[in-house]
Amino acid sequence: MLEHYVTAFSTILLPQNLLAMLMGGLWGIIAGALPGISTSMAVVLSIPFTFGMSPITGFTMLVSVYCGGITGGSITAVLFGIPGEPSAVCTVIEGYSLAKQGHAAHALWVFILASAIGGIFSVFVMMAATPVIANFAMRFGPPEYFALTMLGLSVVSGLSGGSVLKGLISCLFGIFLATIGTDGITGVERFTFGTTILLGGISFVTAMVGLLAVSEVLIEAEQPFQEYKGSARYRGLKEELPTLSEYKENWQTLTKSSVIGTIVGALPGAGATIASFLAYGEAARSSKHPERFGNGAIDGLMATESANNASTGGSMTTLLALGIPGSNTTAMLIAAFMIHGLQPGPLLLTQRPDIVYGIFVAMLLTNIFLVALSVIGVRMFLQLNRLPYSVFSAAIMILCAIGAFGLNNSVDDLYVMFGFGLIGYYMRKFGFPIAPAVLGLVLGNLAELSLRRSLLLSLGNPLILVTRPLSAIMLFFAAVSLIYPLIKQPKALKDVEM
Amino acid sequence: MKRDEIIVNLVIIAFFIFMLINSLKLHEIRRFGEVGSGFWPILILSTATLLSIILLVSTLIKYLNEKKKASVEASISKEALVDLKSRRRKFALSVILLLIYVIIMPWIGFVLSTLIYVLAFILALEERRKYVLIISPVLVTALIVIIFAKFIVIPFPRGVGIFAAFSRLIY
Numbered sequence: 312m313l314e315h316y317v318t319a320f321s322t323i324l325l326p327q328n329l330l331a332m333l334m335g336g337l338w339g340i341i342a343g344a345l346p347g348i349s350t351s352m353a354v355v356l357s358i359p360f361t362f363g364m365s366p367i368t369g370f371t372m373l374v375s376v377y378c379g380g381i382t383g384g385s386i387t388a389v390l391f392g393i394p395g396e397p398s399a400v401c402t403v404i405e406g407y408s409l410a411k412q413g414h415a416a417h418a419l420w421v422f423i424l425a426s427a428i429g430g431i432f433s434v435f436v437m438m439a440a441t442p443v444i445a446n447f448a449m450r451f452g453p454p455e456y457f458a459l460t461m462l463g464l465s466v467v468s469g470l471s472g473g474s475v476l477k478g479l480i481s482c483l484f485g486i487f488l489a490t491i492g493t494d495g496i497t498g499v500e501r502f503t504f505g506t507t508i509l510l511g512g513i514s515f516v517t518a519m520v521g522l523l524a525v526s527e528v529l530i531e532a533e534q535p536f537q538e539y540k541g542s543a544r545y546r547g548l549k550e551e552l553p554t555l556s557e558y559k560e561n562w563q564t565l566t567k568s569s570v571i572g573t574i575v576g577a578l579p580g581a582g583a584t585i586a587s588f589l590a591y592g593e594a595a596r597s598s599k600h601p602e603r604f605g606n607g608a609i610d611g612l613m614a615t616e617s618a619n620n621a622s623t624g625g626s627m628t629t630l631l632a633l634g635i636p637g638s639n640t641t642a643m644l645i646a647a648f649m650i651h652g653l654q655p656g657p658l659l660l661t662q663r664p665d666i667v668y669g670i671f672v673a674m675l676l677t678n679i680f681l682v683a684l685s686v687i688g689v690r691m692f693l694q695l696n697r698l699p700y701s702v703f704s705a706a707i708m709i710l711c712a713i714g715a716f717g718l719n720n721s722v723d724d725l726y727v728m729f730g731f732g733l734i735g736y737y738m739r740k741f742g743f744p745i746a747p748a749v750l751g752l753v754l755g756n757l758a759e760l761s762l763r764r765s766l767l768l769s770l771g772n773p774l775i776l777v778t779r780p781l782s783a784i785m786l787f788f789a790a791v792s793l794i795y796p797l798i799k800q801p802k803a804l805k806d807v808e809m
Numbered sequence: 810m811k812r813d814e815i816i817v818n819l820v821i822i823a824f825f826i827f828m829l830i831n832s833l834k835l836h837e838i839r840r841f842g843e844v845g846s847g848f849w850p851i852l853i854l855s856t857a858t859l860l861s862i863i864l865l866v867s868t869l870i871k872y873l874n875e876k877k878k879a880s881v882e883a884s885i886s887k888e889a890l891v892d893l894k895s896r897r898r899k900f901a902l903s904v905i906l907l908l909i910y911v912i913i914m915p916w917i918g919f920v921l922s923t924l925i926y927v928l929a930f931i932l933a934l935e936e937r938r939k940y941v942l943i944i945s946p947v948l949v950t951a952l953i954v955i956i957f958a959k960f961i962v963i964p965f966p967r968g969v970g971i972f973a974a975f976s977r978l979i980y
Contacts, residue, residue: 363961483857494846532903533896536935701936702945705927717963725911759849
């Protein structure tokens with residue numbers, strides 16, 4: 312194992328990879344800080360840049376965008392009270408209160424360091440857990456894979472905000488989309504209606520670009536004209552370094568939140584948003600000064616920030632070890648794996664250790680890099696909010712078109728992107744969450760193939776799914792995760808789309 | 810809003826039922842002892858149809874309850890109506906412009922279509938500052954061409970005839 316780390320470190324330290332990390336981290340923070348661009352959208356938009364890169368350079372860039380996006384989302388949350396990401400909602404509550412009391416710089420420092428601690432903690436967990444889980448997953452048969460996909464899909468449908476019914480319909484729509492094209496087992500065309508465009512199925516990237524990014528620009532385009540996106544002005548960074556005693560006092564909160572973040576991130580379907588809410592809730596429950604919560608509690612800010620950054624390592628563990636994306640953003644990364652001819656899952660670790668260990672090291676260095684980038688760049692990132700927003704929207708549209716076109720160099724894909732942009736727009740308008748549809752599209756094929764293979768194994772007896780202990784347990788949790796939100800939904804989650 | 814929701818629900822149900830009918834045709838395609846190509850789509854689409862019918866019913870119940878409560882529907886203020894119209898216009902323009910961009914790209918090439926699209930789109934978003942209108946389309950197009958056409962070498966459409974000749978001057 313050691314030799315893999317040595318190779319990975321020496322590869323990641325190559326200038327082109329460091330440059331990719333720098334660019335990715337910068338773009339991630341910027342995108343995260345701008346309210347119009349979500350982390351998943353930032354990853355979608357950076358995919359075309361990776362077309363010309365080697366897989367390891369490409370992934371270095373993509374994971375940097377991912378980690379940077381989560382960090383960046385909190386910058387605007389602290390300074391302007393605008394959550395750049397849904398996962399930064401609790402950061403607004405505590406961080407912005409601190410900023411209003413004149414401690415903006417202090418809040419920034421606290422969140423930057425807490426983010427790094429959460430992120431780095433989760434990377435170490437990922438390094439330790441991925442080989443173990445992948446090894447374990449080698450024993451998974453088709454029924455276990457089916458149960459695992461069902462678990463992921465039910466968690467995301469149940470928890471993605473709004474009504475569970477709409478989440479489920481959105482998820483089933485995504486699964487249906489995955490059936491379009493030639494059937495892998497019988498070779499029959501399904502739902503192509505005689506067209507050649509749909510013969511190969513709907514490409515993930517094209518559909519995601521439409522659903523996530525184009526629809527978001529269309530929603531933003533409707534808003535009244537704004538010269539700039541940022542409304543408030545930044546008041547200057549005073550020297551307000553947090554003291555060591557603050558960290559000593561709150562080390563328990565930090566550790567607990569990092570653990571919560573990593574575990575929640577690793578659950579298929581639950582991402583940074585849920586992680587930060589849970590950690591924040593737990594910190595409020597166990598705090599020595601619960602009265603400070605809502606008025607700039609340092610421990611609250613630390614909890615939410617370390618948890619949402621820790622979720623990145625957790626999500627990546629599930630992605631690398633099982634091939635199951637934990638969130639919208641990691642679903643995008645699955646698409647990136649496929650573009651480079653790789654299939655994430657337990658076999659990847661043995662077939663391409665260079666990629667897996669490369670990603671470990673890249674994520675570790677990115678988290679350290681991000682501290683430096685955030686400290687140096689805060690001032691600059693805030694100026695970005697003064698760019699003309701209309702031009703930004705236009706540039707995002709062009710990047711979407713390039714992402715869709717560049718995949719197969721085909722204009723047909725642009726029409727597919729356009730169609731999905733409209734679908735995504737109406738889904739958002741009528742409260743259907745996008746995340747379940749995206750995960751349904753990505754996991755649909757795996758779910759179908761593993762179900763059909765299971766039934767082949769059992770000669771058509773569906774009981775095989777519940778007689779094998781592991782798959783029975785996972786299906787049980789899948790059912791619970793759908794029923795639980797119907798009974799009791801965390802209040803804050805209701806208003807937030809994951 | 811509730812009325813729109815009901816219409817959308819009906820469209821969703823129609824879509825799922827249409828696809829379900831199509832998937833029934835696939836059901837026979839299978840080998841002995843296997844579930845066929847139609848099995849999974851039928852399972853998914855029938856569940857989806859069922860759930861969307863439940864959604865429709867619950868929306869209808871809410872709609873009727875609300876109607877009972879507020880028999881006189883609150884009239885929409887004039888400003889809100891103007892705002893709604895402006896929103897719809899901007900949305901329609903954005904959609905049409907994107908479609909035109911996709912349609913004309915293979916004919917006039919990536920560079921020209923992008924230049925025109927950026928200008929048209931920011932105009933549609935009500936950008937009226939002259940320096941932004943003049944500088945940004947050129948700047949955005951130039952940056953994109955340098956990064957994606959020159960550096961990453963994505964073979965963007967060059968257009969036909971004179972447009973192709975123009976595109977070749979650039980990439």
